[in-house]
Amino acid sequence: MLREGAMSVDYLAPADMAAALEMRGAGGTVLAGGTDLFPQHVGRPMTQPVIDIGGVQELRDIVDTPDAYRFGALARWADVADTDLPSCFDGLRAAAREVGSVQVQNSGTIGGNLCNASPAADGIPPLLSLDASVELTSTVGTRVLRLDEFLTGYRATALRPDELLTAVLVPRGPDGARSSFRKLGLRGYLVISVVMVAAVVAASSDGRITDVRLAVGACSPVAQRLPSLEAELVDRRIDDFDAAVIARHLGALTPIDDVRATAAYRFEAASVLVHRALQACGSER
């Protein structure tokens, strides 16, 4: 049974960004919502000081800046779900409501989801489909990486041990673009994804696709965009194309057999979910 926060080390609670960066520079494990960190450390004590960044207010906000929407790293999934955002964020907001349960959404943050970099992280496909970048900050400065550059492998990222992920930046997308998120799990609630798909679609007034971005999660060590399918779909009518085309463009996926599903099932499910995610962007026009 989980007795304690599994650490016998210092607990640091910086009150502002400068202090947080200073402490991170000296070395320590970052604690945001703790919903990945605590379950992972049951029976595996932490060895570094724990830096609870929860008190750094400027990391909480979701703001609309001239070039991008800026999600502070500590924006919780409940905040993402409750914020009024343009329709291209509908997929991300739908994903927010699928992360664990209400309690998990009240604690878990967007930054924690990305830094934990699980292949099944529900936040990743929608953010890939939005061409998101991450802002990484240390005492020496700030750098911005595209999300696909930040995610380097299975639970691996380009985050340096002296850096904090400070924000997720989403550039302004095509006007009026619609988006969707489809998650398949083995039951309806509180479930780790078998496959999930995020889509962002912009279409002309006659229903032809002008811009489409698709990302598939849980079918490779890192969730992936589907560039060749995206290219193939441009100029087609969103409500009228041969769904068989989808399966021909899933070659980059490398799903595995595990306790939740076989690789073959995941391929099949990915194809079906891509179709459903596209249909969802086409409906209610």
Added chain:
Amino acid sequence: MTNVSVTVNGQSREADVEPRTLLVYFLRETLGLTGTNVGCDTSTCGSCTVLVDGESVKSCTMLAAQADGRDVTTIEAMAHGDTMHPIQDAFHRNHGLQCGYCTPGMVMAAASYLQENPTPTEEDVREALEGNLCRCTGYQNIVKSILDAAGSMSGAPETTRA
């Protein structure tokens, strides 16, 4: 040791704790509030649900130190003397519990949800409870209890402090 000062059920409580102390053990062992249960070690079951600043969280997935300066509400604050909270009363009348282990977490999750949505549908209630597991009841009577409580609470004066 870390000094934490938390408002628990309206009273300010202060103690020096090991930094690694989880909120649930601060409540149960330091403060003796054993109504909040621990049912798993994977942050899954929700039996440890309490309200922090009015929102439901799993108190096994948070350090006591993270609650410093915040407002925590536990199951102990729900009844007033011998008068049960309408949600507790509805669980009682609708057989919303068998062994009762999950019940404090269910009641707290329901309390926070009904603040947000006082007139939920059955589907809404099932969705709101996705973070709370019950090994006994099959959920039917829990959902029924919460819908019943929603009925008796709507229009009634504010009863939860959260």
